[in-house]
Amino acid sequence: MNKGVTTIEILVVITITVVTTAVALYSYPNFRQRVQAERAARELVIKIRMAQQRTLSPKQVRKPDGTLAIPRGFGIYLDTSLTGNTSNTSYIFFADMDGNNFFNIAGGDVVIETVLLSAGVKVAELKISSGLTIGAANIVYTVPFSQTKIYDSGGTAISGDSLQVKLLQGTDIARFVTVRTTGLVILGTAPQITVVGDITPPGGGDCPGISNIHLTDRWAWNDILGWIDFCGGTNGNVLVAPDKITGYATSSSIIAPAAGEGGAVAFDSFGAMVLDCSTPPMPAGNYCGTSNHGVKNDGSGVLSGWAWLGGGPGSPEASYGWVSFNCSNRNTCSSVPYQVTIDPTTGDFHGFAWNDIVGWISFNSQETGSTFAYKVNTIWRPSFSQKIVNLKANGADGLTIPYNTSAILTWTSQALTVTCTAASTPLNQCWNSPVSTSTQNFIPGTKCGELTQTTTFNISCDSGAVSDFVTVNVLPQPFVNIKADGLEGGPPSGTRTDPVVIFLNTSATLTWLSSTGTVSCLAAGNWSGSKVLNNNTTGQLTGPQPAATTTTYYLDCASSDGTTIRDWVKVRWQ
Incomplete structure (x- = not known):
């Protein structure tokens, strides 16, 4: 048997090597471009997450005037229309110092980093939920709650809940980073927003006869x-x-x-x-x-x-x-x-x-x-001869206040000659009489309250020709109630002044109840730590005492309106 290598076999090996090398060399640029696009997209996601994480433990940033301050937020600014050295091949990681949710150097915002995209990669498109594209966008996370804000370059919140960033390498290699106001960030090769932004409004047609x-x-x-x-x-x-x-x-x-x-x-x-x-x-x-x-x-x-x-x-x-x-x-x-x-x-x-x-x-x-x-358009125009009355509570058209607090009612009027009538439901004597019709009016004493239930205040002028109303929503009365072995403690929830008495070497079970609007409850006295809210089914043992002693268990609860209320119970071992 001839164990040598023939010329034909050598030529076959050379041919295979040449073809394989040629294919590899031909594919390499495309492979490299895909890697560059993927790297740029992943880095953008990392920077977005970094902005989000910085809001959870914010540190001071040096402002242009040299002073240090904690930003109101951290964000990413992207722009598809920039030219020159700061083109759409980069984006800005910034500290939002004035809290207006968009990048604004004039407002004192600080550039933390200008991030250059991988070679050949650019920010090709910024698309919102409706399918419309915008020229620039800000993705901002607020301090300290890390809420996601997506605003345009002028400081207006985008319509919808999503922004899709398209990064393009060349003409056909794309990566999509989609950010939602829920905080979700999605990276992929396919777009999340596929709707086309052709939202040409439907045709006209006749409006009803009385419509303007x-x-x-x-x-x-x-x-x-x-x-x-x-x-x-x-x-x-x-x-x-x-x-x-x-x-x-x-x-x-x-x-x-x-x-x-x-x-x-x-x-x-x-x-x-x-x-x-x-x-x-x-x-x-x-x-x-x-x-x-x-x-x-x-x-x-x-x-x-x-x-x-x-x-x-x-x-x-x-x-x-x-x-x-x-x-x-x-x-x-x-x-x-x-x-x-x-x-x-x-x-x-x-x-x-x-x-x-x-x-x-x-x-x-x-x-x-x-x-x-x-757009929506009307043929109506303001006329200063028209009769108008406008009623507000604390300067607003609707209001929610803590239990047993006050609201200030103000009203403006125009072209009225007859005294207006005030009324409230349910009846409140502070708003139940004729009121004047000058330009800016305040109820005598300025306050209505102390309010303990939701109340609608009405004003009717010129024999009912014009009227207005404002509703003041009153939060429920905050309360907390702590018991030992089912027995009440002291005020405000109970009247007991003597301790709850139990035997030596035994334990009492503490149970408590707080109002619906409670946001936190903190124990003090002979116990400590945060306690479960609105709890009335399970309890906590005090622990046994071998010798006669009396101790007090406090529970301080805070409501969503900032009100803090305390209840307590004493336990005596004997």
Whole structure:
């Protein structure tokens, strides 16, 4: 047998080696680009998580003036439109010093790091939930609760709950990093947001006869519900008045009334946005007696108050709950400023309303960065000869206060000549008499209270021609009750002054109960540590004592309104 290597075999080996090497060399650039894209995406996720983690144990940052301060948040700023040395091949990790949730050097924000992407990788696209793309975005985590805020470059919260960052290497190698306001961060090769941002509003059509909404410019937008028609379909009759908005807005896909329903309107899954309790869709009818709500107009075009989103009472349509038209409804303007306004010159609506389930509702594309124009417009204009009255509690259109505290009622009026009448439900003597009609009025003594139950204050002027109301919600009375072997202790929950007596070398069982609004309970005296809230089923043993002794067990509980209340019980061994 010939054990040598033939020329043919050598040529075969050389050919295989050359082909393998050629394939490897051909594939190497593509492989390297994929690695670069993956590395850039993973580093972005790490930086986002780093910003989040820094809020949990924040450290001081040196400001431009040389002083040290703890930031109000940490974030990432991305921009697809930058040019020059700071192009879209980098992004900024920054400290948000002024707490406005967007990168603002003029506001004192500090650049912690400018992060360069891997070679050839760029920030190609920033897409929000609706499918619209924006030029720049801020992902900010707040101090100290690490809430996720996603804002555009101008300091406006994005519409929806998600931002998708597309990193592109070359023309076809992409990685997607999606950040949600829930705190979730997702990295992948496929996009999470696939909807295309073509949200051209539906066509016009006739608005109902009494509506003063524009025939074409009638559309608001929500990322979950889609188009909202402020003409209100065929029966909505949305009417902007000097003091309020009446009627209801509907889905863009309204269904005609069925035969025999007497003109009742059937809606798709979101039902209607009811703008006041007196004019909801049939067959609900006026329900102001059970839920007195509405969207208010201060006469100049600043809207406030509440709408109801969803099906009517007893209807099968989904109910999404309350829609707030102004941050003053919840006293959140210092942290989340928003409102809906009407331009007094053009009649264009501007701004956002908020619902806890579906999120932001946009009234004008100017605030969203959308490339597709939409807005709600009305022919109504302010007139200083119109009669107006506007009632507020502590400067807000709605208020929640601690139990047994006060509210200051103020009101403004315009073009009124007859004294107004004040009333309250339930009756409160502080608001139960004629009041004057000057420009800015204060009830004598400035306070209504001490309030122990939710109260609606009403003002009616010019024989009922105009009126307004404000509801002050009162939190439940805070309480804590601690017992030893089921026996009461001292005030405030009990009247016992003598100790609970037990035998030597035995233990008493401590049980306690706190009000629903309690946020923390801390033990003091002869026990310590945080205690379970609202507990009344299990207890804690005191521990046996071999000699005669008396000891006191305290429980201090704090409510969500900042109120702290203490209860105690004494135990004596003998």
